[in-house]
Amino acid sequence: MEDNKKIQEENQQTRKLPMIPLRGLTVFPYMVLHFDVGREKSVNALEEAMVNDQLIFLSAQKEAEVNDPSPDDFYQVGTISKIKQMLKLPGDTIRVLIEGINRARIKEIKQEGPYLLVEVEEEANPSELVGDKDVEALMRSVLDGFEQYIDLSNKVSGEILMTVSEIEMPGRLADTIGANLTLKQNQKQEILEAFEPKERLETLYRILLEEIEILEIEEKINNRVKKQINKVQKEYYLREQLKAIQKELGEDEGVVEEVDEFRQKLAKLKLPKEINEKVERELDRLLKLSPASAETGVIRNYVDWIVSLPWNKETKDKLDIKESAAILDEDHYGLEKVKDRILEYLAIRQLSKTMKGPILCLVGPPGVGKTSIAKSIARALNRKFVRMSLGGVRDEAEIRGHRRTYVGAIPGRIISSIRQVGTKNPVLLLDEIDKLASDFRGDPASALLEVLDPEQNSDFTDHFLEIPFNLSKVMFVTTANSLSTIPRPLLDRMEVIQIAGYTDEEKFNIATRYLLPKQIKAHGLKDENLRISENALRDIINHYTKESGVRNLERQIANVCRKAAKRMIEDKLKLVRINPSNLKRYLGRPIYRYEFANKRDEIGIVRGLAWTPVGGDTLSIEVTPMKGSGKLVLTGQLGDVMKESARAGISYIRSRAESLNIEDNFHTNKDIHIHIPEGAIPKDGPSAGTAMATAVISALTNIPVSKDVAMTGEITLRGRVLPIGGVKEKVLAARRAGITKVLLPMENEKDMEDIPESVKRKIEFVFVEHMDEVLEHALKRGETNEN
Template identity: 70%
Template structure:
């Protein structure tokens, strides 16, 4: 016995390197030998005492190992059995005897022969309480390992518990436990039994933890597999039931197709989850039931909506300006607003779609400019007419509980156009109305709010759809019938009526070429001068827009085409002399200035839905009892303006040199011609007051003067609207001086320069200034 606690004996025996295997003393192992060196070593061992030294290779992949490719501590084994297999391979059965340590490699060819130091412990002498305690721990751990792993039989456990030697116990247990080659070598190299037990205890605890984790994972996987198997079994049963019911369509395949399509689309998780849930529901209902039809319709809508499809904006301001100018003449404010939007889009990279509301009379191009905006932005265009819409479901859709339910027209239009960022036109938004089916205007509040429409929820879809990238444009003839909260969400751009000059430009640039093309006429076939077009504008149309003008031009083209075909002529010239042959007797004639100054007749200016007009207000005083009579289908506001003017005149009778008791002795009759046309508003206040003062004082009103403005009891002149249209009407009638309220001075900028140069504008603050310019002085001036 030496100082290391073991005795040693030197042997010289053959060596066989093992690939991926380790053997312990007391362990029986069989393995196949195929390498020439190993076979030679085996034959040499069988010739002598059947002893061979087995050591593990450090790397199993090395085919021809050298002295440094295997561990120098291994096991001395006795060959028990050899069996020759086909292909020059020998199967060997060996039994481990003792550990051995290579002291010297005697030869490498034709086989490894090594000098071994055989290590044998006197284990009975070394066994103590500490070792006994460790042995018990090892046995408990081995039992736990056997219980968790379920790979070791009860007989093995019983046989192991009977081993009393510490070193042998460690080796036997190590031979039954699944260990990595490194851990096996670590135990093999632990020469002292106590050290060997300690190493094995640590490794056993690690292996137990790993086995527990494996078991946990295995249970989870098994549970999932069982669930999949259960679902498969149920689906197969469902198929069989459907087949027995005569339902030929394979619901399962249909549902899988729906799921594949849903997963392919980049949609919000909330929407995807809802759609997949509905697809699962489809499997649980009968294929021929009404519910299945509703679910299919729902899934089709979800799949076909452009969740991840949008067009790329063309951010080119110069090109956009060119497109807008080519399509429309004038409309500067609208064009500038669109170009501003594009400029901000280019600088900021993104911008929530603005909500524009184009307000103006019929026929001025509100709808067509919305279409041009789509072209300028390279966006798709959608138009939805709101005229007469009474049902809220038109906007938000029907709930799926109703038979024949469909999404609202907004979602339907988005699906049809196939883009989530089109230009969307709500036409005639002022014509919305509500009834027992709900209020569509209220339903539009969410749609037309840039802060809210990113989560617009249609009743049919029941999931939010992002409308924030849509550019909404609305049109209206008047803002008076648009609910306040809805109007507040929109940016109002007012489009006033066209001037005569603008109509002339539009007709010659756009309308005439378009109608000639539509009627098959070439440029040489019809000669229509600008003067003739001007005559059509003034004598055959009375409108703010150009819709009727286009109809009249179409009428001319039709008759021209007929004449060319019927009379075989190649060209038709239309001028002022023969225009009546094509369009008939002129339907309209505008007021013109009177031939001379007249008492009691003042020229007022009025705004109508078809542009501006002039009003000749007539006043006749008569003997009577102070009655005031108003005729001409006047509204309440206009009647009140007349009363305010009379009260102002009564307070200033001395200055105006009017009889003190005129309000007692005379009846005053105020009449506004064209009595069949309703008239209202305060803007005729100063005109009626001027006409009454002229009639009572017998001073004529200048024939060259027209006026507009509201009058107060104290004679102040207040501002009014529609200045541009009113001034254009005055210019058309030949008026050379126009009296306007002082606060309307800013509105002159809207009037074309050509008109401004021909009219003298006088801005008045009081009725005295009005009279100073309107009444003819004694020397005949005004």
């Protein structure tokens, strides 16, 4: 062991040499290269080396940007080199040709100025392990790897492989190959710092394998990119050929340009990958088909629909609650429930950006402003508005579209409306949803189930498009006159908001604020040309209209405006005044009387209250007993439910005949005829049960019914009074008819919240649970009529 240490010490030699730190260069032994020297210290080192055997120590800088390197800025292992040639260039730069001799390690830095002088330790006679089988195998592996590297990189000449193949010394082989590889500086330095030849070969081989792996990946990437480029070039070339062929044949020259235009639009839309691929397939088919083919027009129409839809376009919501409330109040008087619901939606939109649009169903009689409130909602939200009428729609394809296999196929009206409005988040009004029908062409109501389901409509698929379109940001508003004709599953998907009829005071405010100014402007008049007094306007409401809404009121106001305009032209007037005294001149005789139909209390006549799709109404129920065999005659276009209520009332009266002072055998010796006037109008519902029973009892007992009382409620065989619906509409109808007392079921007391205070002040409400209470308030027991 001591002998080996002694031999190693003898092999090591120490020299003092001037040094040049190299920027971006690593010099290996046996390597010949030239480089330029410009820094003052480096020039001084060159001059010193030329004086001292032309030997110089070269080491690479760690960072090439450092201009004046310190000892920490360059590697400690470098190469002792011999200067072969020096050439001065313009600008105080010297070009030097050197040859690497041996690697060495800096032992000590003797001086840093005016040039670097270092003491280095070199391997004078490195042990070259010639004949070692492990080393021989390693050399062959390195040569194979270098050959593979040359094939992949195309940066090294094949002649170098022949040169290095003849090298027999392991260390020299590693240095020569390392000098010819395109490596990072730290990799080259790693090879340079391996003093032992075997270690040097192993390091080189490991680096070679890493580089080969990287080069193989690069080659795969390059081949893939090249293939794609070749495909694009091929397609371009074929398209240009196709253009030339079509031009020669005189066929449609615009197909290719049209397809290119479609592709540009498609790229701007940034659609999901599967939709893009589907459209691209259709465009490829369009290019292959003859322009004369019928399918060409189908594909062109299909792609045009897809690129025309607002896939990513949407308006920004106006989330200012106060401003939105002002807009809603400006457009509509009353309708507080609808306005509150919209403002709630705006408040939540400020807190949650991902909330889906609500699906509102506005239910109420005609003329109460259901359609116009939807426009105001759009205006308040700063969204676009589109209306789609469903009245009489009976074909499922109207909603979901036609399959493209049919001639003249188009998308459904939902997608058509979205395209028409140009944004993906409009307010979409589905008008008259209760008027949908169905036949052999399908059920449109069932097709709407997906549209109006917040959990499903994010992927609504039209039969024509066959690709999903997101409807979750659309705010759907539906309108209906009645809930009874809407299928239950469809109704379950909507948030129902009831809009009852207007009171006289509300009608007066609506006429003053909206209808009168609108009609004055529509008829070319100005405010100073027509003055309608307050009393005249109230007379129009009370004596010329009898409706829940204000549509007929607007017609009567328009009638006044027309007559006034005519009078202005004929009599050359600048101002026409309308008051109660001259109103008849413009509208004729009053159509309705604002009073109860009966001027006195009568036997067997009861005023009932009814709900209809066009609002509340009053029913005059008349009963006449006659000698007979106990038959029950019902006339007046009564429905099955109302007939059953009449029979239930008769059974109740028979069970209570003794306590009601009615003959026990009235059901065998008397026929009872129940009639409800206006026989041309169908009537149905259970809520006339109490009224019919009261009328029968009045007729059998000969006790009159108060003319000021109206009633509604369902009756049971035991005489209990059950709750009914449409309370507000019925109460407003009673108010219009001049009723001062209304009998309602006890369980409907909760509905009084919806009754306006102005109505509550003018009507006495009595809540009853049993027919005994109804009779107590309705019959005037102290009065009888023997006739």
